[in-house]
Amino acid sequence: MSKIKVVISGITGKMGLESLKAVHSQNDMEVIGGTCKSPQNSHLTLPDNSIKIPTTANLEEIISGADILLDFTNSEVAMDSIRIAAGHKIPIVTGSTGFNPDMIKEIETISRSNKLGIIVAPNFAIGAVLMMHLAKTAGQFFEFADLIESHHEQKLDSPSGTAISIAKAAVENRSSGFASVKSQKELVKGTRGGSLEGINIHSSRMPGRVAHHELTFGTIGQTFTIKHDSINRESFMPGVVMAIRYVIGKSSLIWGLEKVMKL
Numbered sequence: 001m002s003k004i005k006v007v008i009s010g011i012t013g014k015m016g017l018e019s020l021k022a023v024h025s026q027n028d029m030e031v032i033g034g035t036c037k038s039p040q041n042s043h044l045t046l047p048d049n050s051i052k053i054p055t056t057a058n059l060e061e062i063i064s065g066a067d068i069l070l071d072f073t074n075s076e077v078a079m080d081s082i083r084i085a086a087g088h089k090i091p092i093v094t095g096s097t098g099f100n101p102d103m104i105k106e107i108e109t110i111s112r113s114n115k116l117g118i119i120v121a122p123n124f125a126i127g128a129v130l131m132m133h134l135a136k137t138a139g140q141f142f143e144f145a146d147l148i149e150s151h152h153e154q155k156l157d158s159p160s161g162t163a164i165s166i167a168k169a170a171v172e173n174r175s176s177g178f179a180s181v182k183s184q185k186e187l188v189k190g191t192r193g194g195s196l197e198g199i200n201i202h203s204s205r206m207p208g209r210v211a212h213h214e215l216t217f218g219t220i221g222q223t224f225t226i227k228h229d230s231i232n233r234e235s236f237m238p239g240v241v242m243a244i245r246y247v248i249g250k251s252s253l254i255w256g257l258e259k260v261m262k263l
Contacts, residue, residue, distance in 0.1 A: 004029045007066040009081045012036040015072035022237035033062035059084045066090050068244050075099045086110045091117040091247045097161030108253055117250030121257045122161035124239030127228045129257045132169040134226050139170035142217035145178045150204040150212040158203035171197040
């Protein structure tokens with residue numbers, strides 16, 4: 001049985017390196033190359049020195065032999081990579097976030113016109129996906145909601161893509177947004193956080209954290225809290241591997257890991 005050949009876009013990033021180790025450890029997969037903005041060398045060697053992975057800034061140089069493109073970059077770089085992979089009819093799994101509405105529309109068009117499997121997942125942690133599923137169920141029974149999310153200091157966007165997905169899930173089964181208390185005196189501007197459909201979202205950024213999301217619903221006499229922590233980036237890898245296997249043979253856009261998990 002031939003192995004699934006994977007190219008990783010953003011291979012020298014934190015998620016890229018973790019994905020390299022995870023994919024390399026699978027019996028049915030192999031990494032055949034990777035891209036990064038400014039390669040220091042023409043090859044990247046695994047920590048155990050078992051294999052050398054060719055690296056380049058030009059995806060076109062290595063994409064033709066791939067079965068899957070795995071992308072962990074940012075929305076702008078990811079769009080270029082998706083266009084290139086689609087031109088070679090190669091399925092895509094991306095964990096990049098920050099896609100604007102025009103980008104999302106283009107991804108939908110690329111998938112549809114090429115009958116190409118594309119998975120866009122804001123979070124690959126199985127617990128985080130289950131949190132979204134529970135938020136969708138619980139949201140219809142409460143009046144108020146606050147969401148706290150904490151990440152490392154190098155994260156580019158706030159709130160996180162996962163936080164936005166959790167908030168959208170919480171309002172999905174509602175006819176309107178949540179109630180939100182407005183402070184009569186805001187002694188420090190922005191203390192109540194941002195707001196999405198009445199959900200106050202608070203973002204924390206500092207060293208020592210990977211990903212934390214905590215959603216608290218409230219109504220008269222009670223609160224209900226759903227919380228998920230990713231202790232390290234290894235927590236995302238079972239979902240990444242699951243998505244790679246799932247996208248093979250698919251011909252449409254799949255938004256979120258929940259569909260892969262059949263939730």
